[in-house]
Amino acid sequence: MPHTSRPRPHRRRRVLRPLPLAVAGALIATVAVTLPQLTPDASAATTLRGFADARGVRVGAAVGDTPLTSDSSYTTVLDREFNSVTAENAMKWDALEPSRGSYNWAAADRLVNHAASHDQGVRGHTLVWYSQLPSWLKNGNFSASQLNTILKNHIDTTVGRYKGRIYAWDVINETFDEDGSMRSSLWQDKLGTGYIANALRWAHAADPAAKLYINDYNIEADNAKSDALYALAKQLLAQGVPLHGIGFQSHFVVGQVPSSMKANLKRFSDLGLEVSVTELDIRIPLPASTAELAQQSTDYKTASENCLGVPRCAGVTVWGLTDKYSWVPGTFSGYGAALPYNESYAAKPAYTGLSNGLNPNA
Numbered sequence: 001m002p003h004t005s006r007p008r009p010h011r012r013r014r015v016l017r018p019l020p021l022a023v024a025g026a027l028i029a030t031v032a033v034t035l036p037q038l039t040p041d042a043s044a045a046t047t048l049r050g051f052a053d054a055r056g057v058r059v060g061a062a063v064g065d066t067p068l069t070s071d072s073s074y075t076t077v078l079d080r081e082f083n084s085v086t087a088e089n090a091m092k093w094d095a096l097e098p099s100r101g102s103y104n105w106a107a108a109d110r111l112v113n114h115a116a117s118h119d120q121g122v123r124g125h126t127l128v129w130y131s132q133l134p135s136w137l138k139n140g141n142f143s144a145s146q147l148n149t150i151l152k153n154h155i156d157t158t159v160g161r162y163k164g165r166i167y168a169w170d171v172i173n174e175t176f177d178e179d180g181s182m183r184s185s186l187w188q189d190k191l192g193t194g195y196i197a198n199a200l201r202w203a204h205a206a207d208p209a210a211k212l213y214i215n216d217y218n219i220e221a222d223n224a225k226s227d228a229l230y231a232l233a234k235q236l237l238a239q240g241v242p243l244h245g246i247g248f249q250s251h252f253v254v255g256q257v258p259s260s261m262k263a264n265l266k267r268f269s270d271l272g273l274e275v276s277v278t279e280l281d282i283r284i285p286l287p288a289s290t291a292e293l294a295q296q297s298t299d300y301k302t303a304s305e306n307c308l309g310v311p312r313c314a315g316v317t318v319w320g321l322t323d324k325y326s327w328v329p330g331t332f333s334g335y336g337a338a339l340p341y342n343e344s345y346a347a348k349p350a351y352t353g354l355s356n357g358l359n360p361n362a
Helices: 021-034 046-053 066-071 072-083 106-117 144-161 185-189 193-204 224-238 261-269 290-308 349-358
Strands: 058-063 084-089 123-127 169-173 212-217 245-248 251-252 274-285 311-316
Touching: 046 058, 046 072, 046 349, 058 066, 058 123, 058 169, 058 251, 066 072, 066 106, 084 106, 084 251, 084 311, 123 144, 123 193, 144 185, 144 193, 169 193, 169 274, 185 193, 193 212, 212 224, 212 274, 224 261, 261 274, 261 290, 261 311, 274 290, 290 311, 290 349, 311 349
Parallel strands: 058 084, 058 311, 084 123, 123 169, 169 212, 212 245, 245 274, 251 274, 274 311
Antiparallel strands: none
16 A cells, blocks of 8 residues: 555544445344444453454454543444554654653553553554654654664653553564565664664563564565565574564455465464454445445455464454544545444444454354
8 A cells, every 4th residue: 555654533424325225134134133232241252352352362453542532432342342452643653752752641541541441452553663753853863873762762661661561562663665675764764774673672671571563564465575574574583583473454455355365474473473463454445335345344354364364363453443533534535434333333244254254163
């Protein structure tokens, strides 16, 4: 995809093409059978988190601070269906340290505390990224030595604050271009590729129990980008660098889950690394047709099974839970309807697909 900068959640309303009455009735009947009612009970065996718990894996959602604090339907679904959460924006550098040396932990703390009170794990996202940097950092014209110190301090401070409360960190985010070359960024251009090993070592020192990931997009298939990441992972492991997992973002277009995805995840798993689908959404050209919604359901099932069918798959996270707050329409013009719930919190066929992918008995 063109880029993955995630703007603040959008509330833009979209209208999906009405379903024929017979189809709509069938879908409603299916949802009524397969979904529990909106209750605070998060342990029901038929929920996403119930299936994930039964397999010993995580099913997560990216969480925005606005709906977390203002939308009770959002938190009801979040707490019932997911045993893991990822901060959509609250742990990115521009949110945490908008002014140098002045941290704003409020939103990140809210999410971590909410997760603790609802028996959910937390994935930290993200420590080192080329995007969403505060202006003081982007425009500071720091020397390599200064920048190295700034980065170490940011990792020490952030990981240290949540030591023991975050089970995995996306330490390095989106470090490759599509052709497998290193992406030009503040970090790469000033510090060279060595910043990756340093960041992983610093994060491990700050919280030795946390699993440390490199996270990227368009690496799901066996291609130049995933080949480059594979080579880097092998190199880091050979050097004894504390790399524990690879995150496959999995921002897909409907009908385009790569056929080589499972085999590609397995080759990383064969290195002894965890693999996780970390940002799954499947966008559809709007208005979404009945056939496209059905294909999206199949794609959710396939993508989740591609991970869960591989040794050392730690779980699947969707980038949001409801189309109401999805980043997709604001970034990909003409696309939307990418998540398991629609804007009114009705479960879509995609929910059933994800549920069946997680269900060990489906």
